[in-house]
Amino acid sequence: MQRHRLLMLIVMMVALPSALYAVGMEGFVDEVFLQTETVGKVRFSHSFHGTGCGECHPKIFKKMNNSNHVDMKAMEKGKSCGACHNGKKAFTVAENCTKCHAGDIFYRDKENGNVTFSHSAHTDMFGCDECHPDLFKAERGANKQTMEAMEEGQYCGACHDGSSAFSVAEDCESCHDM
Ligand code: HEC
Ligand code: HEC
Ligand code: HEC
Ligand code: HEC
Ligand code: HEC
Ligand code: HEC
Structure with a gap:
């Protein structure tokens, strides 16, 4: 590289960040x-x-x-x-x-039918802390949910047990889009 080009490059490497710093945009x-x-x-x-x-x-x-x-x-x-x-x-x-927080959660499942979990339908009835973090880590896909675990009262099954809400052991189509 020619010397003056190298010099230009160095000047730019110093000037650009300091210009951004001067206008308060650094890290933006x-x-x-x-x-x-x-x-x-x-x-x-x-x-x-x-x-x-x-x-x-x-x-x-x-x-x-x-x-x-x-x-x-x-x-x-x-x-x-x-x-x-x-x-x-x-x-x-x-x-x-x-x-600001949580929109709908979609579980794709070709075989059994997709499931949509509506946060807003549930947050009308429950506080966040009734589900997070004990029943569900608040991160999409971070919870290993199986129907077996649900029937034992975990995850959705903590409420969808046929008494607090419709049951995971019966009302498949209330959750699965079949
Ligand atoms: C309506 C409020 C609001 C306005 C207007 C706003 N910011 Fe921010 N900015 C935030 C919030 C909220 C954060 C995140 C703070 C946190 O995470 O604690 C943030 C974070 C930042 C960060 C840190 C990002 C990082 O990853 O660490 C920079 C840099 C920044 N803003 C620059 C700007 C600049 C430059 C402007 C104007 C063009 C601007 N902000 C306008 C609310 C605002
Ligand atoms: C300086 C004022 C100001 C602050 C601070 C501010 N907002 Fe807003 N925000 C607004 C205004 C004004 C609107 C548009 C009016 C409305 O939607 O009611 C808006 C709209 C929004 C929307 C709707 C955006 C959309 O796509 O429709 C979200 C989400 C949002 N703000 C999140 C936040 C979050 C999160 C924070 C804090 C980290 C925050 N805002 C802080 C002024 C602010
Ligand atoms: C304008 C956006 C906005 C809205 C609306 C909003 N939140 Fe938040 N919420 C935030 C942000 C941003 C944080 C993270 C704040 C932080 O760490 O400084 C937060 C943090 C939280 C936390 C963890 C901290 C705590 O307070 O324990 C909970 C729980 C929470 N929100 C629940 C709710 C509930 C329930 C509602 C509705 C009644 C709600 N939020 C409405 C933006 C919002
Ligand atoms: C009835 C139970 C329930 C309630 C109440 C609930 N959530 Fe969730 N939340 C879930 C489930 C289920 C998931 C998805 C977890 C997964 O995919 O493994 C989730 C996921 C999330 C995620 C991750 C979203 C993403 O895109 O990664 C956030 C953030 C979250 N919830 C915040 C909240 C906040 C804030 C509240 C209260 C305003 C709330 N949740 C109330 C069940 C609930
Ligand atoms: C904290 C208790 C609780 C948990 C956990 C919970 N639900 Fe619900 N859910 C309810 C209640 C209560 C209703 C309303 C009563 C009814 O319909 O039987 C409801 C209603 C619903 C509905 C019908 C309303 C709508 O959204 O259209 C669906 C679908 C649903 N839940 C799916 C789920 C799924 C999927 C999960 C797990 C990812 C889950 N729920 C976890 C308590 C819960
Ligand atoms: C309360 C809502 C709800 C009800 C009711 C429900 N499921 Fe599910 N089901 C789910 C959720 C959520 C998943 C997990 C999706 C994921 O994590 O990918 C799931 C996953 C599955 C899976 C794949 C995982 C596994 O355990 O093998 C099968 C199969 C399944 N459901 C069948 C059924 C059948 C059959 C019924 C009725 C007897 C039923 N489900 C009722 C919400 C429900």
Whole structure:
């Protein structure tokens, strides 16, 4: 490589990061995932929330992933996401759980019929902690569920036992799309 080209390269390698640093963009990624202890990761989209960095940094969030842990109670009092998600500026954290947390879960099964687990149908009746983390790790596909285990009262079978809810031993088609 010619000397002046090498020099240019070195200048660029130094200049680019410092330019990004100067405008506060270093380390910027569009999607961040906030890790909770019990209920999995929460996705946050920068691009959806716009370019007014100062609305959030550094007052509400330090610019480092997983460095701002609060619980939902604090959020309801206006901390973290709750600074805006208060039912006035944006939908409230006191409801709408599945907008930020967990959507539908799909289990594909060609032989027995796919199963759709609707979080929202269940979170209307139960708190997260009635299922996470004791019955299910809050991670898609992280739980080895068999019908046998369910019939012994594990996983879905903890409730779908024919008394709290329809039974895993009978109502196949209530879960399996046959
Ligand atoms: C609506 C609020 C909001 C706005 C506006 C916002 N951010 Fe963020 N930013 C966050 C949140 C939330 C996190 C994750 C914090 C955590 O995980 O504890 C984050 C994290 C970051 C991180 C750390 C990423 C990492 O992987 O460690 C950087 C860098 C960052 N933001 C830069 C910016 C820049 C630059 C802008 C403007 C273009 C911006 N942010 C606008 C909320 C916001
Ligand atoms: C605006 C988005 C948003 C909404 C709406 C929301 N959450 Fe959260 N939730 C989060 C984020 C982000 C975290 C991680 C916070 C952290 O680690 O700082 C979290 C953490 C949690 C946690 C673990 C921490 C704790 O408080 O024990 C639970 C449980 C939880 N949420 C349940 C709920 C329930 C139940 C609802 C509905 C009543 C809900 N969330 C609504 C964003 C949201
Ligand atoms: C500076 C204010 C502000 C903060 C802080 C903020 N949001 Fe939002 N967010 C908004 C606004 C405004 C909207 C759009 C209005 C609405 O949907 O009610 C929105 C919408 C959303 C949506 C809906 C996006 C979609 O695709 O429809 C999600 C999900 C969300 N926010 C998650 C979060 C999470 C998670 C946090 C915290 C880590 C957070 N927000 C922090 C202002 C904020
Ligand atoms: C009735 C039981 C039940 C309740 C209540 C429940 N979940 Fe789940 N959750 C599940 C099941 C089942 C899965 C899928 C696990 C698997 O695929 O192995 C899951 C998965 C998840 C995942 C991982 C999603 C992914 O895409 O990887 C998150 C995050 C989660 N739940 C959060 C929550 C939060 C937050 C609440 C409360 C607002 C909640 N769950 C309430 C049963 C429940
Ligand atoms: C904490 C208890 C509990 C657990 C765990 C649970 N369910 Fe449910 N589920 C219920 C109750 C209660 C109902 C409503 C009563 C009924 O329909 O018998 C219900 C209703 C349903 C319905 C009908 C409503 C709808 O979504 O359309 C389906 C399907 C379902 N559950 C699937 C599942 C699957 C799949 C799992 C495991 C991945 C599961 N459930 C785990 C308690 C639970
Ligand atoms: C409460 C909902 C629910 C009911 C009711 C239910 N299942 Fe399942 N079934 C599931 C879920 C969830 C899985 C696991 C999918 C995965 O993890 O990939 C599963 C998996 C299976 C599997 C593959 C795993 C294994 O154990 O071999 C078979 C076969 C099966 N179901 C048959 C049945 C039959 C037959 C019935 C009726 C007697 C039934 N299921 C009733 C939810 C249900």
